[in-house]
Amino acid sequence: MEHAYLGVDVGSISTKGVIIDKKNNVLASQYIWTQGDPIGAVKELVRLLEGQFDKDRYQIVATGTTGSARKLVGVILGATMVKNEITAHAVGTTTFYPDVRTILEIGGQDSKIILVENGVAVDYAMNTLCAAGTGAFLSSQAKRLGIEVEEIGDYALRSTHPTPIAARCTVFAESDLVHKIQMGHPREDIIAGVCNAVAANYLNNVGKGKKIVSPVVFQGGVSKNKGVVAAFERALGCPVIVDPNGHLMGALGVAILARRGSGRQNFDFAVENMEFRTREAGCGGCSNNCEIICVYRGSELIDAWGNRCERGARTH
Amino acid sequence: MEKQTITIGLPRALLYYRYYALWRTFFQELGMEVAVSGPTDRDILERGTALAIDEACLSLKIYLGHVAALVGRCDYILVPRVSNFGRHRSMCTRFESTPDLVRSVFRNSGQEFLSYEVDEEQKKDEAAAFLELGRALGRSPKDVRRAYKLAKKAQAAHYKARVQKYEQQYRRSGLKVLIAAHSYVIEDPYMGRPVTDYLKRVGVIPLRADMVDRDGALKHSRELSSTCKWEISREILGGIAMHRGDVDGVILLSAFPCGPDAMVNELIARRVKGVPMLNLVLDSQSGTAGVETRLESFIDIIRFQEGKL
Numbered sequence: 001m002e003h004a005y006l007g008v009d010v011g012s013i014s015t016k017g018v019i020i021d022k023k024n025n026v027l028a029s030q031y032i033w034t035q036g037d038p039i040g041a042v043k044e045l046v047r048l049l050e051g052q053f054d055k056d057r058y059q060i061v062a063t064g065t066t067g068s069a070r071k072l073v074g075v076i077l078g079a080t081m082v083k084n085e086i087t088a089h090a091v092g093t094t095t096f097y098p099d100v101r102t103i104l105e106i107g108g109q110d111s112k113i114i115l116v117e118n119g120v121a122v123d124y125a126m127n128t129l130c131a132a133g134t135g136a137f138l139s140s141q142a143k144r145l146g147i148e149v150e151e152i153g154d155y156a157l158r159s160t161h162p163t164p165i166a167a168r169c170t171v172f173a174e175s176d177l178v179h180k181i182q183m184g185h186p187r188e189d190i191i192a193g194v195c196n197a198v199a200a201n202y203l204n205n206v207g208k209g210k211k212i213v214s215p216v217v218f219q220g221g222v223s224k225n226k227g228v229v230a231a232f233e234r235a236l237g238c239p240v241i242v243d244p245n246g247h248l249m250g251a252l253g254v255a256i257l258a259r260r261g262s263g264r265q266n267f268d269f270a271v272e273n274m275e276f277r278t279r280e281a282g283c284g285g286c287s288n289n290c291e292i293i294c295v296y297r298g299s300e301l302i303d304a305w306g307n308r309c310e311r312g313a314r315t316h
Numbered sequence: 317m318e319k320q321t322i323t324i325g326l327p328r329a330l331l332y333y334r335y336y337a338l339w340r341t342f343f344q345e346l347g348m349e350v351a352v353s354g355p356t357d358r359d360i361l362e363r364g365t366a367l368a369i370d371e372a373c374l375s376l377k378i379y380l381g382h383v384a385a386l387v388g389r390c391d392y393i394l395v396p397r398v399s400n401f402g403r404h405r406s407m408c409t410r411f412e413s414t415p416d417l418v419r420s421v422f423r424n425s426g427q428e429f430l431s432y433e434v435d436e437e438q439k440k441d442e443a444a445a446f447l448e449l450g451r452a453l454g455r456s457p458k459d460v461r462r463a464y465k466l467a468k469k470a471q472a473a474h475y476k477a478r479v480q481k482y483e484q485q486y487r488r489s490g491l492k493v494l495i496a497a498h499s500y501v502i503e504d505p506y507m508g509r510p511v512t513d514y515l516k517r518v519g520v521i522p523l524r525a526d527m528v529d530r531d532g533a534l535k536h537s538r539e540l541s542s543t544c545k546w547e548i549s550r551e552i553l554g555g556i557a558m559h560r561g562d563v564d565g566v567i568l569l570s571a572f573p574c575g576p577d578a579m580v581n582e583l584i585a586r587r588v589k590g591v592p593m594l595n596l597v598l599d600s601q602s603g604t605a606g607v608e609t610r611l612e613s614f615i616d617i618i619r620f621q622e623g624k625l
Contacts, residue, residue: 068609086613090620123592123618126610209585287359288506308510 004058006049006267007076009088009248010034010069013108013135013280014221015041016251017049019060024095024256028052029248038069039276042076047272060267064088064258066250068109075295075303076276076290078261080263083254090121092253094215096243101213104232104240106202106222108135113206115213125206135221138228141177141194145187149225152191159192163216166197173197195227199235214238219246274298284313322348322453324430325390327382328355330375331398331411333499337474339394340465342446345463346455351390353382356506360385367421370621374507374571374599375500378408383418391498392430393418396445399435405534405547408576452478477532482527486562491618494559496525496552496584497569498577507571507583512612525555525564532558538588541580549580556588567611572599 004027004188009016019028028127029239030048035043062236065074066088074082093103103114111134125128163185166176180190222228232240275298283290292306294314324343326332356378356621364381369540386393395418432445450460454519481543495502502508515522533554540553570577585593
């Protein structure tokens with residue numbers, strides 16, 4: 001049997017998974033919506049990956065998880081590597097683009113910039129805990145404008161006069177947008193304006209003070225939006241590379257990290273049929289009242305976290 | 317008739333972390349007891365948040381929670397006014413306003429407060445302020461001078477021992493990260509402590525920019541800014557200037573929304589190049605996930621550069 005490695009990236013909006021061989025060739029990949037249910041999404045993801053995967057030829061020997069639900073999903077999948085998204089994206093991107101100097105990443109809730117020199121990440125920045133200008137903002141504005149989030153790019157590219165929209169803060173951007181709609185600006189111009197606002201917001205916040213050097217690779221769910229890609233190219237004055245697998249870079253990166261790591265655990269596709277649930281248990285051991293998350297497989301507690309001290313440790 | 321022992325309440329927040337050896341020794345030498353509020357927990361934060369205006373910084377909210385925890389438990393609560401130690405040696409305006417602010421917030425509590433004022437630009441130095449403070453508590457000038465002298469000695473010895481402990485850490489082998497933060501942020505069990513705990517857990521040695529010889533730091537701060545006027549910020553700037561070559565990374569740790577940090581941390585980010593830097597702003601979220609993601613990735617980046625990941 002040849003060895004294979006599973007990487008899963010569970011973000012707030014989408015869940016991504018890849019299986020690679022030891023030369024980083026993609027054997028299976030999938031991208032689905034998280035829809036507020038990371039456990040359900042990852043079970044569905046595993047089921048879909050199983051369908052593309054040659055189980056007679058390969059055995060998954062290590063699993064990595066990343067994204068905001070990395071810990072929860074790591075427990076469920078028996079991960080040998082649990083890594084933050086920045087590291088995963090940096091590793092994934094530099095593996096496929098060794099020359100890259102700047103990685104722009106906009107996800108559903110987070111946005112980040114990673115600066116690379118000689119294939120090594122040297123500096124990065126992440127949005128503060130405010131989610132302004134991320135995918136969540138685009139989704140809610142698409143809903144307001146009555147279009148699908150996937151259609152935003154095509155609308156934006158049809159515009160010849162993008163409407164200026166205040167980009168400092170999502171709350172201001174939204175009220176500005178409503179005002180412009182009521183003033184009678186054409187829909188495609190407003191949508192193009194929203195895309196420009198996302199790019200401007202990103203460059204003024206996350207990208208502030210960072211020297212953006214070409215080649216620039218743009219990834220994360222928002223990189224699928226052609227309107228935002230065009231806005232970045234205009235603002236930066238250089239081409240912006242969007243890899244067809246760009247949305248999978250986090251999952252690829254963490255699969256590579258799992259391969260490089262020392263942990264080994266054969267992966268069993270049976271998890272797709274297991275019952276997992278979580279429960280929040282207030283600790284009550286002291287006035288901190290830590291919010292402890294307990295994860296159960298069937299009725300068995302398999303992990304718990306969120307406690308600041310030993311008093312909140314849960315074992316059953 | 318013998319008088320009952322007077323108890324002085326010390327809120328465990330803000331300047332407590334800078335002056336506790338001084339305060340404790342001074343009052344004890346005058347035959348008084350001190351009562352310190354417990355370590356910050358969610359209850360203290362919530363009480364403080366309810367008492368503060370929304371725009372107040374997290375550190376002040378926590379301070380008010382500590383004051384509330386002491387109300388009714390002591391004869392006086394010490395709330396000093398420390399404005400400046402001379403030109404270009406100012407404290408944040410918070411420390412100028414706290415006595416007025418606290419008296420106003422707790423005006424109906426029946427609690428008595430005690431204060432002293434340091435404002436060297438107005439010729440009010442700390443020694444004079446403490447003399448006045450001791451006399452207001454009914455002690456003779458001779459006793460007060462003696463107590464202040466001992467307190468200063470205890471404070472200096474305590475601080476020196478701490479600085480030495482940190483200086484030794486620089487000689488240890490391993491990944492070292494210099495944290496630039498106010499002592500009341502980094503030492504607070506609810507705000508900064510989870511950050512240093514996390515770093516230790518992943519095998520990183522956390523160091524502190526403010527834990528250096530203070531006179532030296534004030535001089536060295538000019539290498540980064542000749543005009544910065546905040547005393548604590550200058551100590552931090554000086555500490556960075558003195559130790560930037562000895563560490564693998566710098567974390568700028570700040571409590572939202574800190575006025576001096578908003579300006580000084582930006583200055584540090586622009587003027588200190590060639591060392592990985594993380595800007596971490598703490599607010600009152602109950603979870604630590606966002607903070608841990610940022611710390612973990614920061615440490616990864618450093619290990620990447622050193623080829624250890």
